[in-house]
Amino acid sequence: MTIITRPRDEAADSEVPTGQAAHHMDMNPIDLGRIEALQVLDEHGNINQARDPGLNDSELLAVHRAMVLTRAFDSRMLTMQRQGEMGTFAPNLGQEACMIGQVWELTKQDWFSPSYRSFGAQIQRGWPMERLFLLWSGYHQGFPPPEGVNDMPFSIVIGSHVLPAVGIAMGMRRRDDNDCVVVNFGDGAMSQGAVSEAFNFAMVDRAPVIFVCENNGWAISTPTKLQYATDHLAGRGVAFGLSSIRVDGNDILGMIAAMREATRRARDGEGPTFVEAVTYRMSLHTTADDPTVYRDSAESEPWESRCPIIRFQRYLEGRGLLSKDGAEKVRSEADAEVLEARERFRKIAKARPREVFDHLYKVTPSELEDQRNEYLSRLDRKGVD
């Protein structure tokens, strides 16, 4: 496992005179150069044995199913959105290996704090799909994390969830728990000051948190070259003293290998890790977005062949674990599972305008009760129940 740590030029160090000013400054700028991304499975489905995380057959098939389910859910969401049943949402297409890989190693006790482009990971963490449908179609009932799932509600405000995730990890370290926190965000989020603050707090406190940046090349219409001026984001982790790694985010085994090491470090008290997962947003930013305005299809095309699911299927086929028909069966079962969830969603989806004052405070102040009563009589007048 190549975890990049802060490079140190020992020779240069020893030349720095102590206690007396140098005659002239030797600028000797630090150059991290290019940082290769960890890859376990290449685009053709060939494996690098030395770095294989060694999942057993049933685990491999479960990982595959989870990625296929992510895609099935994603495409159903898009259909529902286009038919007016869903609100604006951010598709996961092409990022399925990031979705599943970043949470695969987590236990029920661990915590996960996702951004808005995370439903694949949320399903894997135990969110019923009908709840995610509820949430994205504008029902408050979709937001509370299910009992037994230690997840924060997803964050829409870019970067604002990262510091609280570090805080949870700071709490864990103080309680001597062996758990850890995974928090994810995009390449754009890396520009928010709060994310840099989070890196620093985590490192200073040696908090068991894993920062996963899904670098998908774009923040809405803003390409990474306008977002930051370096070749990679992993180096930013290094600058804060974090163990940092760059990984091929379309390689599920690479993601799992990186997360395995990162979670081990967190559990063993070795502190935080930064994982830059290099991937690509194959679809729209959100359903309100039109990428044809700002990006060439020529840019996206090479990524088709890097599809995380196809690549993994090739590998499973090579191992004799999955046939073409078998893959088709997994897909149709995933579709059916999503459709069943949609039926459950349709049964429970009901706006509850009478409850909008609930849960703001533990105990509603009496002044606010007056407002609630005023609001309720307005609903009565409109015949809304």
Place this chain on the structure above:
Amino acid sequence: MPQKTMVEALNLALDEAMSADESVLIMGQDVGVNGGVFRVTKGLHEQYGRDRVMDTPLAECGIIGTAVGMAVYGLKPVVEIQFSGFTMQAFDQIEQNMARLHNRTMGRFPMRMVLRTPYGGGIRAVEHHSESRETYWAHTPGLKVVIPSGPRNARALLAAAIDDPDPVIFYEPKAVYRAFREDVPEERETLPIGTSQVVREGKDLTLISYGAMMRPAREAMEDLIDEHGIDIELIDLLTISPMDGETLCKSVAKTGRCVIVHEGHRTCGIASEIIARINEGAFEYLEAPIKRLTGYDIPFPYFQTEQYFLPDADDIIESVRETMAWE
């Protein structure tokens, strides 16, 4: 006169300002090739280039902070924050620098900048995309706060905001962006900042609103006149701060009754300030308590229930009739 949506009218004002003055520049997320997520800056990037229409990194605090520096240096940044909910990330720079630098330097440094941002509900948006927190900025000394209600006044007010020597927060009612078209004159037009507009004169009751709520207010006004014989005087606030108390008090001194409508939360909302002004300037003319119809003191609801949170024409009619019935 060409008919334009508010988005097109704002685009026109930006284009005019940029072609007239080289020091005007635009900064924001996705304002370049994409033309902004609502397309207000569409085409400007091609016309004026990347240094004058800058796609910034994703950091609101960074955008406002660097714009402040540019303003100190004598440029006139017109900044777009993608949704007003994300001005919170820039609170530090707005409060500590944008609003105060002119004062701290006793006028030595200019602070000509405009912060444009869409606000308000009604578009079935996800969380944090429907806020109306204009109160924060009205509460901040040193800022001006402007909120247009239609294409024509949006163009004229944005032109005035860019001309203004002081920093302006310019809230754009996103529910109005493409809701209707209006005649917008070809020749450049401005409206004075700090002046409210009496949209219709009437003698029975003063109805005050601004921004997106002007639409239901107009609808209610027509119904109240036609169906209930109530002669409404309708005022479009246009500038929230500095507030045009004179126009408001003059109107209430005539009508004796007043209803105020806004989306923003009630406590310390803009209506609270309006009521205080009227209390100070027209108390002896009041024939009924002033009524405020506002957003409630709860977070903006998830979109399946947002329609009940936002005041509509029926609610306004109800409030006006209650106020008329008070003796």
